[in-house]
Amino acid sequence: MYVKICGLREPGHVATAVEAGADAIGFVMTRSPRRVTPERAAELAALVPEHVLTVGVFRGEDPETVRAAALASGVRAVQLHGTHPHGDFTALKDLGVTLIRAVAAQADLRCGAFDEDLLLVDAPHAGSGQPWDWAAVRGRATGRWLLAGGLAPGNVREAIEAADPWGVDVSSGLESAPGVKDPRLIEEFLRSVRG
């Protein structure tokens, strides 16, 4: 089970996520209590070993803005939330990074339908920490897809059983306050997923 931990802002929390076995780490570079500048994301990304994917998270920005932030931060993946046309993904192909399409359950849930490499199926409001009907996408989402939205150490096993995803993504459920991660919850989440 692939695990992405999103919304990290502190070097110590990045280290905890890496040591606990995260596969990917997300830096939010769009409007959010978790926002970091591309420069801060670059500092954090520099602490991450090669085998862990660094992801820049965006919502609604045009491809050129995404490209500039991705290059400035050095992330190896970009995750696009919002109603991006297929052309936005095509426009970013030559960046050579992993493209992640982030959508809610009503969207086209075939990973690759927009030439993306990974699909993230999220709650209607990304980063809100609100659980939703995870079982509704069971069998509908296909390929390499991550389940997100309201996951936490105490419910992630239930969510995996309900939706049968390829991986999971979490942010709010590992926080003591909006934008403030709790390292113990990061470790507990990885333990819950991996056993």
Ligand SMILES: O=C(O)c1ccccc1NCC(=O)[C@H](O)[C@H](O)COP(=O)(O)O
């Ligand atoms: O986290 C945010 O604040 C955010 C803001 C705007 C776009 C995306 C955002 N987060 C993206 C993520 O990958 C989150 O991990 C995902 O939405 C799940 O969030 P949560 O329900 O808080 O676990």
